[in-house]
Amino acid sequence: MGTVERIQAVADKIKGFRDRGDDIVVVVSAMSGETNRLIAMADQMQGRPTPREMDVLVSTGEQVTIALLSMALNERGCPARSYTGGQVRIRTDNSHMKARIKKIDEEHMRADLTAGRVVVVAGFQGMDEEGNITTLGRGGSDTTAVALAAALKADECQIYTDVDGVYTTDPRVVDNARRLPRITFEEMLEMASLGSKILQIRSVEFAGKYNVPLRVLHSFQEGPGTLITFEDDNEMEDPLISGIAFNRDEAKLTVKGVPDIPGVASKILGPISRANIEVDMIIQNVAVDKTTDFTFTVHRNDFQHSMEVLQETAKELGARETLGDNKIAKVSIVGVGMRSHAGVASTMFDALAAEGINIQVISTSEIKISVVIAEKYLELAVRALHSAFELDQITSDTE
């Protein structure tokens, strides 16, 4: 939700759906800038604002929007009623600022829908068992929408964003990147965690868990968007690969010549984790001469700190040397199709080799293959892979 004008535009859109006969529950976020304005005031009040009070404060952002949108709908002859998280009875645990939804009481909403009213719910917030206001953490409105769709067994949960769907890769890197008409939850999770910041990962997990079909749409452009749904066993042929994700936010650290004894991995990663540094990829190859090499990646901002911690550990373990590189990029191909098709990996490696790109690290999961390469080759690699897997051939208009 942006400005007053944007709320008006959203009301027009909802009116259109109602006129076509749909029952609608809308979940809204705060107007743009509002949450930051509130947080800035809190920071003036208290060095580290009390989480309970922070939730009381920031939840007003969405409360303003639900009231304004309901008014705009009523003005259009489209009866609407607003609900805060507490009012719709979105029960959460009591972890302020990062609460999790436990239960939703959909009784009020059903009564309103039956009465022909649009239900407008404040996203991102709930209430714990004792009646304290909680929030799901920033961006949690997507999660609210999915949870309500699940509780109401909605036909579809539509998430309006600033993109018109999920693409085979970033169109800023590959000109002929295509919008995917559909993608599976698993693929979306792999794409999301690798840097496609379209949806909150938690909302996708939630949608998958509760079988809620999700559709990513553009807020103010027409179009079918991308449907996030289940693997369809009846499809004649799944596409091998759905997309290519990448990021350049990581740094790579390697410790060489570590004694290959049980528990060495946790001896290396324990101090990193205790320093509150999150680790992404972890790679250890088979031992040679009773020593092994151990590599992991961290966020680039944590590179310096991680190196210091690692050098300390390496000394204690009697390792040969430590190496670090923060000029790397991670490129991943994602697709449920690779489960049933051999040769995906070799197509990937061939394509990179043909461009003279050296692969530094490889890591795989069931539906994803990731490689680490020098950062300077990132765009080249993504384009080569996009072409090798014929992603520009995907027809975006189906579905």
Add this chain to the structure above:
Amino acid sequence: MGTVERIQAVADKIKGFRDRGDDIVVVVSAMSGETNRLIAMADQMQGRPTPREMDVLVSTGEQVTIALLSMALNERGCPARSYTGGQVRIRTDNSHMKARIKKIDEEHMRADLTAGRVVVVAGFQGMDEEGNITTLGRGGSDTTAVALAAALKADECQIYTDVDGVYTTDPRVVDNARRLPRITFEEMLEMASLGSKILQIRSVEFAGKYNVPLRVLHSFQEGPGTLITFEDDNEMEDPLISGIAFNRDEAKLTVKGVPDIPGVASKILGPISRANIEVDMIIQNVAVDKTTDFTFTVHRNDFQHSMEVLQETAKELGARETLGDNKIAKVSIVGVGMRSHAGVASTMFDALAAEGINIQVISTSEIKISVVIAEKYLELAVRALHSAFELDQITSDTE
């Protein structure tokens, strides 16, 4: 509540009370300008904003303040917890934008007080039986404070304002007007309804009904303020008069030579009331020659409209003539002391006569005498009465 800085100052003040050992429940209003900002947005959304949604919207103003004040208190090592109207369970009827409090559940507040916490409650708002957010109407925070004080049987309900107490009359008119150390509820009601806009009338009524001692204090100046309380039977001598109220917002209308038959008053005032015009004073003298003269006052803004309505009625009733005057002022002396003292009225009339001020209309209640005079004599009359009743002799420092 003004700005962020004002919230800090309020937190300092509360901390001072806590350090002295008081248990404290604070009721706060929205930051200055916030309610108007929200209303302006609502007006952009809907021609006549839905009252239910208006309440959802404007109640966020106080919600922001309770969170910020609680943070500021926590920062000062003074544990605090915020409550919205719904959370403290201020149950109201379902009259949105002008709801009335029906019941308060003080259980949560008591538990917090016992635990040594300051309870910070959003003023002006509540929740109806179905969980809808309601508001008490603008300025309703005073009423919330009194209602909570009554529910908790508080020692005193302190209302912080932009004046340091209730004065014998407006200090802008009479230089030596004195702050009253105490005043009764009845006197305060008469003073308030006559133009001393210090407290909401409803909050004073409420305080009187539930025996809550009210104290009017200045937000940022030290001082004992004015205690609004019950008539003290043990006082050796009540002051005859506590104060002089006045206003110049009224206009006077008279219809002369109306047939003196039963029901004529309602025939005259019925059309005025149906035109949504509020009437203040109503005076009818005994009939002479089977006709009577009938006078009433209305707000000056309604003068023109009232005259038109009255002329229509006068024609129907066969009255002799209608007169109107919007250059009048009303001056009233107020005091519970006049109950037991004869001669108050004659002191008043003598003082005005000594200044050559003609009294146009007189109206009395048990603790008030009001006269209507020409507007140009207003200041002169107030000063003459202030002096005649020796109000400049009141010692403000008692209590």
